[in-house]
Amino acid sequence: xxxxxxxxxxxxxxxxxxxxxxRTDAQLVDVAHDLPRQDxxxxxxxxxxxxxxxxxxxxxxxxxxxxxxxxxxVALRVGDHAxxxxxxxxxxxxxxxxxxxxxxxIEAFEIxxxxxxxxxxxxxDVFAPVAAAIHEHGVDRTSEVGMLSPIALESCVDLRFPDxxxxxxxxxGEVLVVDDFGNVITNVPGAEIVDVESATVDGVxxxxxxxFDRVAAGGRLLTVGSHGYVECDVNRGRGDEAFGLDVGDAVxxxxx
Amino acid sequence: xxxxxxxxxxxxxxxxxxxxxxRTDAQLVDVAHDLPRQDxxxxxxxxxxxxxxxxxxxxxxxxxxxxxxxxxxVALRVGDHAxxxxxxxxxxxxxxxxxxxxxxxIEAFEIxxxxxxxxxxxxxDVFAPVAAAIHEHGVDRTSEVGMLSPIALESCVDLRFPDxxxxxxxxxGEVLVVDDFGNVITNVPGAEIVDVESATVDGVxxxxxxxFDRVAAGGRLLTVGSHGYVECDVNRGRGDEAFGLDVGDAVxxxxx
Amino acid sequence: xxxxxxxxxxxxxxxxxxxxxxRTDAQLVDVAHDLPRQDxxxxxxxxxxxxxxxxxxxxxxxxxxxxxxxxxxVALRVGDHAxxxxxxxxxxxxxxxxxxxxxxxIEAFEIxxxxxxxxxxxxxDVFAPVAAAIHEHGVDRTSEVGMLSPIALESCVDLRFPDxxxxxxxxxGEVLVVDDFGNVITNVPGAEIVDVESATVDGVxxxxxxxFDRVAAGGRLLTVGSHGYVECDVNRGRGDEAFGLDVGDAVxxxxx
Numbered sequence: 001x002x003x004x005x006x007x008x009x010x011x012x013x014x015x016x017x018x019x020x021x022x023r024t025d026a027q028l029v030d031v032a033h034d035l036p037r038q039d040x041x042x043x044x045x046x047x048x049x050x051x052x053x054x055x056x057x058x059x060x061x062x063x064x065x066x067x068x069x070x071x072x073x074v075a076l077r078v079g080d081h082a083x084x085x086x087x088x089x090x091x092x093x094x095x096x097x098x099x100x101x102x103x104x105x106i107e108a109f110e111i112x113x114x115x116x117x118x119x120x121x122x123x124x125d126v127f128a129p130v131a132a133a134i135h136e137h138g139v140d141r142t143s144e145v146g147m148l149s150p151i152a153l154e155s156c157v158d159l160r161f162p163d164x165x166x167x168x169x170x171x172x173g174e175v176l177v178v179d180d181f182g183n184v185i186t187n188v189p190g191a192e193i194v195d196v197e198s199a200t201v202d203g204v205x206x207x208x209x210x211x212f213d214r215v216a217a218g219g220r221l222l223t224v225g226s227h228g229y230v231e232c233d234v235n236r237g238r239g240d241e242a243f244g245l246d247v248g249d250a251v252x253x254x255x256x
Numbered sequence: 257x258x259x260x261x262x263x264x265x266x267x268x269x270x271x272x273x274x275x276x277x278x279r280t281d282a283q284l285v286d287v288a289h290d291l292p293r294q295d296x297x298x299x300x301x302x303x304x305x306x307x308x309x310x311x312x313x314x315x316x317x318x319x320x321x322x323x324x325x326x327x328x329x330v331a332l333r334v335g336d337h338a339x340x341x342x343x344x345x346x347x348x349x350x351x352x353x354x355x356x357x358x359x360x361x362i363e364a365f366e367i368x369x370x371x372x373x374x375x376x377x378x379x380x381d382v383f384a385p386v387a388a389a390i391h392e393h394g395v396d397r398t399s400e401v402g403m404l405s406p407i408a409l410e411s412c413v414d415l416r417f418p419d420x421x422x423x424x425x426x427x428x429g430e431v432l433v434v435d436d437f438g439n440v441i442t443n444v445p446g447a448e449i450v451d452v453e454s455a456t457v458d459g460v461x462x463x464x465x466x467x468f469d470r471v472a473a474g475g476r477l478l479t480v481g482s483h484g485y486v487e488c489d490v491n492r493g494r495g496d497e498a499f500g501l502d503v504g505d506a507v508x509x510x511x512x
Numbered sequence: 513x514x515x516x517x518x519x520x521x522x523x524x525x526x527x528x529x530x531x532x533x534x535r536t537d538a539q540l541v542d543v544a545h546d547l548p549r550q551d552x553x554x555x556x557x558x559x560x561x562x563x564x565x566x567x568x569x570x571x572x573x574x575x576x577x578x579x580x581x582x583x584x585x586v587a588l589r590v591g592d593h594a595x596x597x598x599x600x601x602x603x604x605x606x607x608x609x610x611x612x613x614x615x616x617x618i619e620a621f622e623i624x625x626x627x628x629x630x631x632x633x634x635x636x637d638v639f640a641p642v643a644a645a646i647h648e649h650g651v652d653r654t655s656e657v658g659m660l661s662p663i664a665l666e667s668c669v670d671l672r673f674p675d676x677x678x679x680x681x682x683x684x685g686e687v688l689v690v691d692d693f694g695n696v697i698t699n700v701p702g703a704e705i706v707d708v709e710s711a712t713v714d715g716v717x718x719x720x721x722x723x724f725d726r727v728a729a730g731g732r733l734l735t736v737g738s739h740g741y742v743e744c745d746v747n748r749g750r751g752d753e754a755f756g757l758d759v760g761d762a763v764x765x766x767x768x
Contacts, residue, residue, distance in 0.1 A: 001277065005267075009692030011517075011544035011558050018565025021513065021541065028541065029277065029284065032267035037693075038748050046267050053274025053380070065748060068723025119723040121738030124565070180265030181293075211324025211375040226377030236294050236321060257533065261523075285533065285540065288523035302523050309530025309636070436521030437549075467580025467631040482633030492550050492577060 001057035002135050005031035005047060006123060007038060008062065015121070016060070016128040023132035029054070031061075038065040040090045042177045042247055044159055045185075048094040049227050052101065056080030060123075060131040061090055068119035073111035073126050074156055075148055077139050079104040084111070084131045086122070089159025108156050109139070109148035164188045171253045175245050176229070182238025183231050184245045188253060190224030198222075199255045201232050201243055212236070222253075257313035258391050261287035261303060262379060263294060264318065271377070272316070272384040279388035285310070287317075294321040296344045298433045298503055300415055301441075304350040305483050308357065312336030316379075316387040317346055324375035329367035329382055330412055331404055333395050335360040340367070340387045342378070345415025364412050365395070365404035420444045427509045431501050432485070438494025439487050440501045444509060446480030454478075455511045457488050457499055468492070478509075513569035514647050517543035517559060518635060519550060520574065527633070528572070528640040535644035541566070543573075550577040552602045554689045554759055556671055557697075560606040561739050564613065568592030572635075572643040573602055580631035585623035585638055586668055587660055589651050591616040596623070596643045598634070601671025620668050621651070621660035676700045683765045687757050688741070694750025695743050696757045700765060702736030710734075711767045713744050713755055724748070734765075 002020060006013060013033045020026060031050055036042035043063040051059050056079075064071075064086040072087035078098040083091045087110075095106045116125035133142045142148050164173035164187050173188040193199060198207045199222055206220040212235040215221045220242050225231035230253065233239040240246060258276060262269060269289045276282060287306050292298035299319040307315050312335075320327075320342040328343040334354040339347045343366075351362045372381035389398045398404050420429035420443050429444040449455060454463045455478055462476040468491040471477045476498050481487035486509065489495040496502060514532060518525055525545045532538060543562055548554035555575040563571050568591075576583075576598040584599040590610040595603045599622075607618045628637035645654045654660050676685035676699050685700040705711060710719045711734055718732040724747040727733045732754050737743035742765065745751040752758060 003270075005270075010546050011562055012691070014515075014517075014541070014543040014562040015565050017541055018562060018567075022565060022567040029270070029273055031270040034266050050267055050270040050274060053271050053278065055274075055278040066725050069725045118738035120735060124738065179268070213322050213325045223376060226374035226380065259526075261526075285526070285529055286542075287526040290522050306523055306526040306530060309527050309534060311530075311534040435524070469578050469581045479632060482630035482636065 001029060001055060002026040002131060003029045003031050003051065003054060003057055003059045004033070005035055005043075005060070006033050006062040007035045007043065008033050008123060012121070012123065015124045019124055019128040020132040020135075023129065024136035026058075026132070026135045031059075035063050036177065036247065038063065039247070040065075040088045041159055041161070044090050044093045045161065045177050047090065048097050051081075051094050052097050058082045058084065058131050058135045060127055061085040062123040062127055063090055064088070064122065067122050073113070073122065073130070074151075075109040075111055075130065075134065075139065076153075077107040077109070078102070082134050082139055084127050084134065087157050089157040092156070092159045093161065106153050108151050108153040109143065110151045112147060112149055161187055164192075166192065169254050169256045171255070173230075173251050173253065175247055175249045175251055178240045178245070178247055181233075182240045183225065183233045184239045184243055185225055185227060186230050186232065186251050186253075188230040188251075190228050190230060192253070193222060193224065193230055193255060196255045199253050201251060201253055204243065206232070257285060257311060258282040258387060259285045259287050259307065259310060259313055259315045260289070261291055261299075261316070262289050262318040263291045263299065264289050264379060268377070268379065271380045275380055275384040276388040276391075279385065280392035282314075282388070282391050287315075291319050292433065292503065294319065295503070296321075296346045297415055297417070300346050300349045301417065301433050303346065304353050307337075307350050308353050314338045314340065314387050314391045316383055317341040318379040318383055319346055320344070320378065323378050329369070329378065329386070330407075331365040331367055331386065331390065331395065333363040333365070334358070338390050338395055340383050340390065343413050345413040348412070348415045349417065362409050364407050364409040365399065366407045368403060368405055417443055420448075422448070425510050425512045427511070429486075429507050429509065431503055431505045431507055434496045434501070434503055437489075438496045439481065439489045440495045440499055441481055441483060442486050442488065442507050442509075444486040444507075446484050446486060448509070449478060449480065449486055449511060452511045455509050457507060457509055460499065462488070513541060513567060514538040514643060515541045515543050515563065515566060515569055515571045516545070517547055517555075517572070518545045518574040519547045519555065520545050520635060524633070524635065527636045531636055531640040532644040532647075535641065536648035538570075538644070538647045543571075547575050548689065548759065550575065551759070552577075552600045553671055553673070556602050556605045557673065557689050559602065560609050563593075563606050564609050570594045570596065570643050570647045572639055573597040574635040574639055575602055576600070576634065579634050585625070585634065585642070586663075587621040587623055587642065587646065587651065588665075589619040589621070590614070594646050594651055596639050596646065599669050601669040604668070604671045605673065618665050620663050620665040621655065622663045624659060624661055673699055676704075678704070681766050681768045683767070685742075685763050685765065687759055687761045687763055690752045690757070690759055693745075694752045695737065695745045696751045696755055697737055697739060698742050698744065698763055698765075700742040700763075702740050702742060704765070705734060705736065705742055705767060708767045711765050713763060713765055716755065718744070
């Protein structure tokens with residue numbers, strides 16, 4: 001199995017799929033090709049929340065504002081999973097999740113492809129061929145033929161989501177992502193609002209409920225979303241618009 | 257084969273795919289993940305118009321404004337097809353279509369999953385695991401292990417498309433869906449405009465033709481669309497804008 | 513393997529997939545279903561840039577403003593690849609690319625399907641069944657059963673991208689497509705700007721660089737894109753907006 005994720009929109013992912021299918025007989029599964037564009041942190045969130053559901057696979061992920069510069073291309077191996085991406089931190093959160101869950105180490109490799117055809121489409125010219133090679137031959141054999149070189153994980157770009165802070169009843173956090181429904185997903189752990197009936201977000205009050213339909217259509221709500229974080233949502237509407245929040249915004253939640 | 261349909265946009269369907277692939281070796285086919293959002297009736301139209309083209313399969317469909325409330329989750333078996341969805345009527349039109357075509361009965365089952373991980377993402381935590389179990393083991397064996405319990409079909413939420421009425425040359429109907437091209441698909445059967453040269457829609461006249469390119473680019477037209485209903489369209493343009501019509505709008509067509 | 517490309521958006525491609533899967537056991541790969549709508553030339557560009565990466569396959573492509581009129585439906589065979597589409601030129605550029613690369617001839621066939629179910633959805637009623645038949649039985653056997661008839665390639669609608677002209681330092685070209693990132697892809701070969709440090713596009717100056725991140729975020733740039741043509745782009749922004757260019761626009765590039 002080989003999963004693909006990118007911010008490429010359409011139809012560039014098809015070129016990657018063609019390159020892969022011409023080199024290995026893989027079941028392809030699209031994760032998303034509309035990952036937050038050129039935003040490795042937000043994209044890394046979605047990779048961490050989706051890839052761990054998959055069985056052992058090669059996971060190709062390309063959100064790559066530095067394409068064609070001297071940023072490295074890397075592969076990580078965590079147990080039975082292999083991950084391939086630019087070295088901009090995109091893979092670190094999901095790799096940690098895999099490692100924590102399975103008690104395995106993360107091994108890092110630099111991808112070495114001589115003279116890619118283009119300077120602007122390494123998804124097609126670098127990442128797809130390497131992902132296909134790993135799917136076909138495994139990480140060890142792909143290293144032996146010179147497409148991967150072991151490196152220290154510590155040398156790779158790291159990327160961590162910020163931690164919220166709490167003083168008394170005030171929690172200061174940040175918006176990690178906004179999903180397609182307009183749900184605003186913060187970095188505040190759900191545990192912070194357990195047993196709370198309502199809270200204010202940047203001064204605006206909303207009930208804390210377990211699911212959307214507990215409030216009237218169009219009503220604001222706070223809930224512990226499926227990722228385990230506090231979300232600022234609207235039943236059958238868009239939380240980002242109702243709360244005036246976007247990715248990266250600071251958010252102050254007062255409980256009790 | 258396992259088909260997936262939802263109003264989830266991206267990337268939530270990937271979590272469902274991961275859950276499924278980690279439990280069964282299925283060929284996955286995406287039907288659509290931009291079904292009309294939180295609109296089970298319009299979504300049910302598209303399921304009825306697409307799923308009957310498939311060979312025997314498990315069909316997973318999630319448009320679920322009541323997620324996490326006490327609405328039930330159900331599976332329907334119709335001949336060689338199994339359908340899995342929230343009990344909000346989403347599956348009833350396509351199940352009837354399967355049953356009518358094959359002369360088979362519809363059997364209903366309640367899905368019983370103890371304590372799903374989340375209250376807001378039953379696509380991942382309830383429907384995907386059950387669809388995978390049905391794909392892997394069949395409906396009967398999945399019932400035996402307690403994930404499904406037989407129920408009366410009559411106890412399930414029904415959903416029917418409205419019927420138009422006709423008085424003389426005036427047909428009063430409703431817009432069922434608007435497609436990606438802006439074509440306005442009504443509930444008026446195509447037979448109503450056979451042998452008609454032109455008609456008015458809410459007072460606006462348009463020729464009745466067999467296909468788009470019979471009128472000039474930008475011109476309004478009425479045609480019997482691929483679903484068998486009267487459509488209000490524009491050649492190389494958007495019918496919804498030209499006719500000022502949207503999903504659920506009443507529409508008065510005068511023929512002759 | 514069977515690839516699918518169209519301008520159908522969603523969910524119409526699912527009906528085609530169902531028709532195909534009910535007739536042949538193919539690995540389906542979506543190329544794109546948001547090809548430039550009802551614009552065979554721009555769509556033909558994307559087919560030429562994506563399909564040649566694939567291993568031998570049947571390629572189904574439907575961008576069909578003339579559906580239901582007397583435009584023909586055609587299949588082309590080029591070596592191990594078969595292509596199925598309306599006869600509006602959509603397939604000619606990619607077929608030439610396949611033929612040039614492999615030194616093979618292009619063979620043309622007219623698709624003959626009696627009385628398709630609809631006049632407006634030949635993707636489902638004509639092209640999908642024929643593509644499935646070719647995948648299942650091959651071109652020769654599909655001809656023998658009467659679904660294909662050999663015709664002269666010269667009788668098929670041709671479609672060629674315009675050539676730019678150069679006088680001194682001034683190159684006059686045209687915008688072929690704008691991609692999802694807003695990158696403006698012209699018909700000017702990259703060789704025209706090799707060793708040039710900067711150029712003007714319709715009087716606006718921009719540096720010529722090898723990749724996006726050579727200029728500051730938001731900065732205009734010219735580069736030889738992954739298709740080999742001069743592109744007018746913006747680093748982490750949209751070139752179409754910054755340069756005021758859209759598909760089909762004339763563009764005057766002055767180098768040196």
